[in-house]
Amino acid sequence: MTNLPLWLIPLFPLIGTIALAAISLASSGSKKGPSEGLTGGLAVLFPALAFVAVVAFAANMPVEGIQQTLCNWMDIGSFRADIGFLFDPLSRIMLLFVTGIGTLIAIYSLGYMHGDRGFARFFAYINLFLFSMIVLVLSDSLLLTFLGWEGVGLCSYLLIGFWNADLNNCKAANKAFIVNRVGDIGFILGMLCLAMVSGDLLNYAGLNAFLKDAANVEVIKLLLPIFSLAGILFFVGCTGKSAQIPLLTWLPDAMAGPTPVSALIHAATMVTSGVYLMARLSNLFVLIPGVMTIVVFVGLLTAFWAAIAGLFQNDIKKVLAYSTISQLGYMFMAAGVAAFDASIFHVFTHAFFKAALFLGAGAVIHSLAGEQDMRRMGGLLKKTPVTACVMIFAFFAIIGFPGFAGFWSKDLILERLYTFGDVGPIYYGIALLTAIITAIYMGRLIILTFFGKFRGGEELEKHVHEAPASMLVPMVVLAVGAVFSGYMWADMLGMTCFRDMLAPVVGSAQEAFRAAEVHVNPMMLACLGTAAAVIGMVIAWIAYGGNKHIPAPRVAYPSDGVQATTWTLFFDYVHAIFILLVNVLAWIVDKCVNQLVMFVQWIIGAIAVLLGDFASGFQVRKVRLQLCLSLVGVVVLTALVFIYGGII
């Protein structure tokens, strides 16, 4: 099996993209649109094939991973980049859940997108996204990773703006792309930094070797400023893609897209690529403790900030969006204390329970005919029991209830924070506080949606129905994942297969960084974590439980744009200032510089015209007078010739 070429994996979704794009284009003229059976079949087939291929590779992977170079990409003498793929433990885990969840969500979308005019187009984008994501995690060089990196950003743009008749959606999409672009520039510049010092090497094997060499040489200090610069730039790239402070504002707006997209791209896969990149470049980051501190702070701040923001949202998807940001903050905390394996583990479990939550929310929205405001929901437990169960399981997972997936991964992160040097306990305190808030807002979501009375009016109540099977099956599968995926690495139970898997990639870097481990009793930390979850739940029940009166929304459903500015907590204003600055700059350029240039041009033109008029003033418009004047000229010339010729 292992002698299969690696490029098969990205090839499948690529074929799917092309086929679906062709179907979409070909059927664009017809009224009815393409057959959903055929389109849907193709749409699910190719991600599934990719998943199968990944499983096949994963089962037979040698310890050191598989590296294959497909062909040369750029070779201009001094700089060379290949298109090559690297299937190592890290990309194996990422690929498994990317393709797996991708396939599940494709199946789910069959039901969710049923009857939409852009059915084929939607799946073409989804396949393109999977292709880009696979390239991102499978590539063996930074440059090719960047291809996937921008590719997923592009697909995110396309899918957020999928219902493009509404310009608000387009604006959200533009925002997502542009904010991501800012991060991407950080990525590019980071690559340039590294390329400068490493002799234009950008593939991971070479880079790691170089970084290890550099670490061993005593004079590492001299290279440190450049490494720090590169690290910061890469981290800017990560904050863009993973919606961390300060580039977090696009993710809540991105909920304008169809819900499966939010589940796949903006919860499970794409937004975690920043964490993936940190793990990939772990050898770089462990060399620069200063930057790592920044990473921890950003992670802590983001997790806390987004959790607070989540408390105030009424849109079910926005709550989940902020919760995603908050969870990503946890992952960056872990990465910041060099617990890369823990952060990847959290990525892994988070993918399951967050996807389950989003799909559940999608099912709720679907059953309520597009209603997203939680204040108009309630009491859905009885009407949609399967959805409710799935969401409640996932809820337990996200708040870290013992036994569920989130418990293992979050607990691990908290432990790693606590054991990190002297400042560890402070980190731990903030993270624990965040965990309590997480439990509160997630509890609020569950209570408002599934308990109490239905508040959406009778008209809507009759409409409520359970989602079709094509949507339920993936949800259930994910819920199972949300419960059991944590047992891949249950430290207390002695199951550490996840850590062992990742050890070849990040182990050495991690050990180098976390030399002085403080030993604590893991049981105590676990109890504290559980306590946080329980306290949060209790607070949520007290605040929102029972049949408390929930204030009805004043407006039926405020548009996305308005909501975004209300509670992204000031970062939208920061962005607005930057946008304003650029606009002012553009205005200055347009109205001042350009006008100046045009004015100068006009002045020169006017002078030319004036001179021309002046000259044509000599033109007497009478041939004879003209000739006469020329005769006078001849006289003068002759006189001059004579005078200077010495004749006179």
Next chain:
Amino acid sequence: MELQAIYVQILALVLFSIGILTAISRRNMFFVLMGVELALNAVNLSFIGFSKTFAGDLSVAGQIVPLFTIAVAAAEACVGLAMVILIFRNQESVDTDNYSGMKG
């Protein structure tokens, strides 16, 4: 009192001046043409007058140039008169001041 070369040149100069005067100061198209012919003739005379101041072979050159001048003048008159006819048909005037179609 022999015939001096300078006399010929002075005659040529006088004729040339009269030719130029006619060509420029008269407004009738025909006078313009005639003035040009007169000036050309004066130049021919000047050529011949000077050619006679050289010896042998050189003097011939000065006589041959007027020959060509005359031929060119013939061509010029031919075309020029045809143009006069054309313009006259269009404008019904031989006054050069009326020919201002290309006034800038």
Next chain:
Amino acid sequence: MLLHILVLAPFVAALLVALAGGKGVAASKIAIFFSAIFAALSVVLIAGGDLNAAPIDWFKLPGSEASVKYWLASNTLSAWMVFLSTVLTLVALISARSTIKCEYKNFAIGMLVLLGTLNGSFLSMDAVLFFFFFEAMVIPAAVLIASYGGANRKSAAMNFAIYTLVGSAPMCIALWYLVASSGVTTAADLFNYVQTMDPGMQSCIAIAFLIAFLVKTPIFPFHGWQAATYAEAPAALSAILTGAMSKVGVYGILVWVLAIFNLSEKTLAVMLVLGLVTAVYGALMALRGQDVKKILAFSSMGHLGLAVAGIFTFSPKMLPAVLVLLVGHGLSAGALFFLSGTAERMTGSRELSAMGGLTKVAPVFSFLFGAAGVLALAVPGTAGFVGEFLVLMSLWDVGPIPTLVGGFCLILSAGYMLRMIQGVLFGKRETAIVEEARISPLEGSAIGVLLALILVFGFHPAFIYEVRSTVVDTAVEQAAPAAEESAELNDEEVKALIDKMLAEEEAAAEKTDAAEQATAEPAVETAPVAAEPVAATATAEEAK
């Protein structure tokens, strides 16, 4: 022979089109047939490597011994530029079939003549011949704008013609002086002669040359003609103007300025800054534009500014970077202009406010437009990305600030391009579109091929620079050994790197010396080929 065909046959084809009878159908068939042949021949030209036709004496320049020759030769750079001009002309002629209905014949004649002059300027070896074509191309372009453009076409055409002709007037005089005093006309010979000149005189002439090319490209303070011209010109012509004619400016800078003159450090720095300013300026102006074609005009100005900035870094990566960037930009900007023409045809307006919602009513068009817009964003996998990444890399060799500015432009480019896509395609449409103005299958597939080419070159840019011939190659090849050494990772290398950093202060002091060396070195070497001095400068830099 191939060279002669590419330069002269367009004129013959124009004549044949002129002689064709009928109501434009026959003319369009002939024109498209011929331009397809030219496009195919340009591919042959690229594949064929360097060609050099035997020089033919043409005339003697008054006041000099120099005999101007009709002398054509090709290298990779010029071959790719010819490829751009021929391919874009082909698509323009196809696209114009539905845009310009009644007067197609004259349009095709103008386009073919323009093609001939463009090819001539790219392929000529002789400076005077180059200048002849360089000036000649203004005439068909201006005539086409004045006859087929938008509402303000007359003034736009006048503006264009006067601006570019006045811009190249100093070059005319400088070229005459140079050729008259040296008695030679090829770049290599001129280079040898220039070494013996007084530096002040030399820089005067170089600046006169530069201005002509800066106006044509256009670079920041000389761009006054561009936006109005691109906006008013018929879309098919705008595509040629930006895709091929603006490249003459960049090509001229590379081949007729850098290969001849030793520019002072100051001039180089000024040019680098101007390029960057143009990039930012174009992006910002595009951000404020309301007219689709003006947005595109400013956007291509921004990209070309980046290309010029890239050239003046003198990094060893510069030549392939700029080449790929130019080809990618030519294709994508060309495709966007063609599509904007279609959009204008369908909606009857160029204003963003009057468009919108086309994706519902014209899906195929929207697919092409969206794809072209996204491909113009330098998303990885497009030729634009390869070019811009390598240009940023070259800029990085100069310093982080220019790179940051370049990166800022990339962000801005995302801003305006998405704004344009949103304005044209998305939203709701109130008024119906002109049904018969829909994109025709032939037109659509031609543009589709352009887009596919962008992708192909994006994934395999080696197509562009691999066939690199000796002329352009020398620069890279000379730089390559040094770079390859540095690619090998060992302690020594790291040590050397550290030594370098320790000696940075010294190096800063020596920098001026080294720069002088860099400029002095080409004087010693004989320059058999055009890009030699560039190469030498690069090597000197590397050695330093």
Next chain:
Amino acid sequence: MLALVYFIILAVIAVGAALCVLLSKHPLYGALSLIVSMLSLAGIYGLLGSPFIGVVQVMVYAGAIMMLLTFVIMVLNSAKDGNTPRFDKVSLFVFPAVIALAGLLGFALVSVPFGFNAEAVRGSVAFTSSTLFNVEEGSRGYFILFEAIGVLLLSAMAAAILMAKRRIGYTASEKEEN
């Protein structure tokens, strides 16, 4: 001495006729006086030993060109511009300018000494024509110029015919349409 007398007589006639051209009202009178002037110039050519040029002058100038001119004047009978003055304000500029020019040139002529070459003044038709039509190697090649002038005359004639005929053809076709 006799030559000088002849010269003075011919010169006075030439200048007088030229003045007539300048001053005459009707172009026909002007043309006739121009012929007189040219004939007297032909006499001066003969006097200076260039009888060949003189003959050509009589035939081509006085004969052909002036006849053509006269003929055209007569055809376009309305060419008499009775209402336009002979001289107007422009002449006020022209006269001083021309006189100044003549004065300058005359001064230059007078200040440079030169005289006739006795042998050249005698001259002969044979010598001139043999030089003109010398087709041997080493000749000055005037015969080529001579042929070229022939072609020029032919083309001028063709041009004149075309210019005159186009109008006629145009009206003819118009008539056909009517």
